[in-house]
Amino acid sequence: MDKAKNKKKNLTPEGQFRLSLDNCSKTKDLSTAISLYESAISEPSIIRLSNNHFNSFLYICSNSFSDPSTKNDAIQFGFRVFEHMGSCNITPNEATVTAVARLAAATDDGDRAFELAKGVGNCGKLRTYGPALFCFCKMGEADKAYQVEEHMRSLGLQLEEAELAGLLKVSVEKEREEKVYQYLHKLRMSIRSVSDTTAEIIQSWFGGEMATKVGLSNWDMGQVKETILQNGGGWHGLGWLGKGKWLAQRSQIAPDGRCLTCGEQLVCVDIDRAETERFAESVASLAMEREVHSNFKEFQDWLEKHSDYDAVVDAANVGLFQQNFAEGGFSIAQSSLLLL
Template identity: 60%
Template sequence: MEVAIQTNNAKKKKKNPNPEGQFRFKLDTCSKNKNLSGAISLYETAVSHNLHLNHYHYNALLYLCSNSLNDSYTSETLDSSKDSALDFGFRIFDRMLASGINPTEATITAVARLAVAKGDADLAYELVKNMGKYKISPRLRSYGPALFAYCQTSEADKAYSVEENMVSMGVHPEESELVVLLKVSSDAGREEKVYSYLQKLRNCARCVNASTAEIIERWFCSSLASIVGSSNWDEGRVKDLILKNGGGWHGQGWLGKGKWVVCRSNIDSKGLCDSCGEQLVCVDINGSETEKFAQSIASLAMKREVKSNFRDFQVSK
């Protein structure tokens, strides 16, 4: 009988969760249904009852706010929903900080999206740059709101600043980030940046999507692309650098002037280009990549063979 009573009590507890549990369940339901207005009402009730809110609750509410900005409405409903989401989102963030709860990376990313929606890309960037004071590290998605906003408004120097900060934090842009940087550089006539981002794109993406290809084509078909190259260069040095970089690129910028021949082609099964007739060749890894590879092999070897003298062998070699 005693066991039966405990089991029934346990069932009653499951059927009647505490207020915090009810709040969590209803908030998850609002998130699932993208119900921002319901979440706002739920939050107001929770505050009036002095319920304790944690990281999860705040992040869920902020996610709802930022996510609601991407939904489709009529123009009148969209304006109203956007204003509501922005007002509520920043209010939530302020309360979170006032409550002594430090934000997470997800928090900052959500608020950065709200800042951009409000038309304040500078705030979005500042939020990411100040993540260190909360002892959290940014991720690629953290930089996205500010970077894409700056590129969209053709603020090239600010976009470059975001990318530089990103790399300094060990976060490297991928195709979606590099292509907007490439476009803003091309539109601004910053040929040195176009060259730099083309090389970065080459390193991170072995195959680009159609929209990226169109932006690259547009650059090489532009009048600026035909005049930015150097007329004089050290051919021997260029060959040495190509060899040093594994047979790939020389890294010396644009060489030669004149109109580029731009066309789409196919590569046959033997690696021969149908357009120019050139044979594709294998490109080896460069010096820095070789060093990283060697260090990885050494680290793996020493982990697997604790008593080995691989370190001594490596030094002697």
């Protein structure tokens, strides 16, 4: 205990400042953080503020605006810190931008939050764009929310349930049926099992009046079946089919894959055509990368010319099947028997 006290006593002013700031971050103490900041800028020769210091102040601000009693102070102080950071010619990093974007979103300024996030470039993360996306969704600015999502997708950022649910909700509220359809299937593909909150958004669409108006009255059932088959048996992707009132309710699935509400049997869904092509491209790329002298490209060209074949047998693997024992080895008989 005495050693700890002596250690604190022997800290330099900068060390004591860092320790106090860390404590403010842990306790989310905005008022003490503001006092520390004021003392630092009043004695610049003693305390030299760094990128880490500024980020700590901004972190405290972004965690304080959720409290109505500290919201205004947190926002004003946060922007003041950010402007000071710029005057010191300190380049903001992704953590800096994320914190300031949250402050902008707290003032319902989604445009500024989006511009800040775009300034990070390819270093941006899901959390960097989240403030702008959620702000636009909350404000009902659907088109701007779609722009954020499109930009995120161009950077290869994968949206999670919270972001998809926000986009789905604003699409439902604005009665954008084509977007509702799109985000429902994005949830299906990337999330599959949604939370209760997201389920309520889905039910609100199918229980609303707009859902009864959209959809085709006539469609080609043959085309639907063919498209479902091409998509791995999961969905057709042709939009809303049929008009009228929907019945959307919660259900349980039996161990044998049967829906306990409608009685329909669930089926296994294969990957769709686009996923199949991406998988094939990645396998080919990996094969040619690992095998310097590989003739895999020639094999691909051969397959293109003989596309009438339904299957290709890997004789090497067939010949080695179940041969992992002491006397085992490549079995020509196994390969020959299969080919016959």
